[in-house]
Amino acid sequence: MNGAPNVLAAVAPEDASVVQRREHYGEFFGLSPLPDRYGVVVGNCQAESLRIVLDAPDRRFVRVPPVHEMTAEEAGRLQVLVAGAAVVVTQPIRADYRGLPLGTAQLSSATSGAVLTVPSVRFSGLQPFQAAIRVPGVEEDPPIVAYHDVRTLAAAAGVPARSALRPDDVRDIAGDSLDELRTREQHIDVPVSDLYAAPTADHARTVNHPGNAIWMPLGARLIDALGLAGEVTDPGRPLLASVRSPLAPEVIEAWSLPEEPRAHWVVEGRAVDDAEVRDAHRRWYAAHPAFVDAALTRLAPLLSRWQHR
Structure with a gap:
């Protein structure tokens, strides 16, 4: 067959998922170059939704794996990434989370960039059961x-x-x-609780999966708090x-x-x-x-x- 080889077809299924994951987090794993100036959002699955509304062509936020998925190698890579970040947005994470240096204080001490914390959000008013x-x-x-x-x-x-x-x-x-x-x-x-007033x-x-009605205004608050330029990014689709x-x-x-x-x-x-x-x-x-x-x-x-x- 002519053309470039299909890398995923050449590996076992379990290896293919590893390749796909590394490609999904390409900048994090060094498969593509980091922006000259960038931010990161660290936390659970909610962090990626927040990153999406913060990220823009002239305001880059690098995609990173959620902390509950990270291996020791990836935690080390995150430390390097955070060290070079201009902005770190993080949910509260306890020190030595899962035996790794992923705590909020540990990440904050690894960077000279601006650090802001946001809460992990849970709201039971729509799912009271x-x-x-x-x-x-x-x-x-x-x-x-x-x-x-x-x-x-x-x-x-x-x-x-x-x-x-x-x-x-x-x-x-x-x-x-x-x-x-x-x-x-x-x-x-940067709080979020008041956004549930109505x-x-x-x-x-x-x-534990807020929708765009939370992510858009929370992203706008962060942009303002960090003194960054531009408006929040509308993803054009429902998040989480x-x-x-x-x-x-x-x-x-x-x-x-x-x-x-x-x-x-x-x-x-x-x-x-x-x-x-x-x-x-x-x-x-x-x-x-x-x-x-x-x-x-x-x-x-x-x-x-x-x-x-």
Whole structure:
């Protein structure tokens, strides 16, 4: 065959995914040259959405892997990248996270550039039934979606819980999550909690995946705080939208949303019935009883909202 060889076709599938990942983070891995002046955004999966709205042809922000995916080699590469960065935006990360020098203070000390912190964002006002948690000893996620429904968890433990809430309860749960967010923002440079004053369906795809209604104004705040030129970059597509949760009638009523209630999930563009998800999760909980016990202890405040009459 004429033409350039297909590199991915010449390697094993597991190696192909490594090649694809390195190409996706090409500047980070040195496959393409770094800009003369650049910034980085460090954190979990939310960091990439923030990077996208900050990045522009004359205001470059280099794509880096989320910290929970980084190897020791990649953590070392991040230290080098941060050392040369003009701007570092980071979520709060504890020192020696996963045994690697990825803590916020560790990264801040590695650069002479400007450093600003932003919160890791969780908001329960659109998914009052939902939690994204892990417990020690259970590393795998439940099937279909990696989110837990407190009603399904309660049923697995034989604990009574309502199947639906009143709009006032929805607003109370939203208030709880915003109180927690404000507490975490006390040592944060650029807050986000006030952006939830009037929630829309675009404010949260899931409990920990904010939509463009958060990323655009938060990006604008950072540009202003850093004294950078230009406007925030509109990605032209929904961010963090690979999974969308159901939209309950009481949520619609609580926030006077124009949308119709949605009883299904949307996973990678495919509608998935909530009953299918809950049935799969019930089976998973039956196989992981220790997770159920630990999760309900962690989620006791949320569960109490579902048990209140």
